Amino acid sequence: MTRAVALVRGPVSYVWIALVAFTLLSWWVGGDHGIASVRIAGAVVLVVAFVKLRFVGLYFMELRDAPRPLRTAFESWCVGVCALLVVMSLVML
Amino acid sequence: MTAAPERARPTEPVSRFPGEAGLWVFVLGDMCAFTVFFTTFLVERRDRHAAFSAAHTALDPGLGLANTLLLLTGSLFVAAGLGAHRRGGSGAPSAFGLAALCGAAFVVDKVVEYTDLITSGHTPYSETFFATFFVFTGIHLLHVLIALVVLAVMARAAGRTPARPTDARMIASGAVYWHMVDLLWLVLFCLYYLMG
Numbered sequence: 001m002t003r004a005v006a007l008v009r010g011p012v013s014y015v016w017i018a019l020v021a022f023t024l025l026s027w028w029v030g031g032d033h034g035i036a037s038v039r040i041a042g043a044v045v046l047v048v049a050f051v052k053l054r055f056v057g058l059y060f061m062e063l064r065d066a067p068r069p070l071r072t073a074f075e076s077w078c079v080g081v082c083a084l085l086v087v088m089s090l091v092m093l
Numbered sequence: 094m095t096a097a098p099e100r101a102r103p104t105e106p107v108s109r110f111p112g113e114a115g116l117w118v119f120v121l122g123d124m125c126a127f128t129v130f131f132t133t134f135l136v137e138r139r140d141r142h143a144a145f146s147a148a149h150t151a152l153d154p155g156l157g158l159a160n161t162l163l164l165l166t167g168s169l170f171v172a173a174g175l176g177a178h179r180r181g182g183s184g185a186p187s188a189f190g191l192a193a194l195c196g197a198a199f200v201v202d203k204v205v206e207y208t209d210l211i212t213s214g215h216t217p218y219s220e221t222f223f224a225t226f227f228v229f230t231g232i233h234l235l236h237v238l239i240a241l242v243v244l245a246v247m248a249r250a251a252g253r254t255p256a257r258p259t260d261a262r263m264i265a266s267g268a269v270y271w272h273m274v275d276l277l278w279l280v281l282f283c284l285y286y287l288m289g
Binding site: 004006007008010012013015016019020023026027029030031038041042045046048049050052053056057059060061062063065066067070073074077081084085088089092 | 109110111117121124125128131132135136138139154158161162165166168169170171172173174176177184187188191268269272273275276279280282283286287288289
């Protein structure tokens with residue numbers, strides 16, 4: 001256990017803590033605890049999910065330091081798909 | 094006697110592409126394929142909203158949450174292992190092994206969930222919600238199984254002495270693949286477990 005903690009000590013562990021915190025937040029919102037409107041709650045958990053995706057991409061996949069076209073492709077996918085799913089979840093219900 | 098300083102292993106070539114550049118064609122392609130799954134789910138949800146809401150309650154959100162935390166923790170170990178390998182430390186094989194444990198626990202969790210659903214009568218033929226659930230999460234589960242093999246290869250390469258020139262690039266590519274598997278699950282978790 002101590003060895004495992006020593007292994008993960010460093011900046012990546014802060015990213016992991018943020019990802020876990022966002023996961024618990026979205027679980028709380030999605031679990032009928034936070035927002036009364038199903039549409040709004042759905043949109044909020046989707047946005048939180050894509051914030052987490054961006055964290056995974058930039059910090060775990062190391063796209064923060066990647067060539068600009070690759071980072072742009074990833075970030076465009078995040079923004080585009082998040083917007084598409086949020087609009088679909090709001091309009092198509 | 095003083096400890097010998099850690100000797101950095103050969104790192105990836107100068108290009109700052111994480112892993113193999115060609116791998117990113119597959120990664121971005123797979124992300125686009127899953128985008129079709131995500132939109133298909135929302136279109137079907139619009140057409141059968143009452144049935145989808147009822148079916149959604151059959152899923153155990155605790156299992157979904159556990160699976161999400163397992164994959165995120167696996168990602169933490171993969172990122173830590175990649176860093177340890179680059180620094181020439183000895184912890185990389187252990188870190189990849191711990192990530193594989195997280196992946197294996199994810200597979201067990203999924204099998205338990207599938208079994209519970211099927212024994213409760215929620216099969217791919219019972220409702221469109223479950224048809225999409227079994228197909229999309231099943232394809233994702235296949236990605237996790239491949240990732241377990243990739244992690245085993247990464248752990249072996251990370252422990253190899255002397256390291257081969259291709260090891261660093263291969264380990265970085267494996268890490269990118271694992272994180273893609275994690276990333277795709279984050280959206281599936283949101284759609285199936287959190288959006289009623």
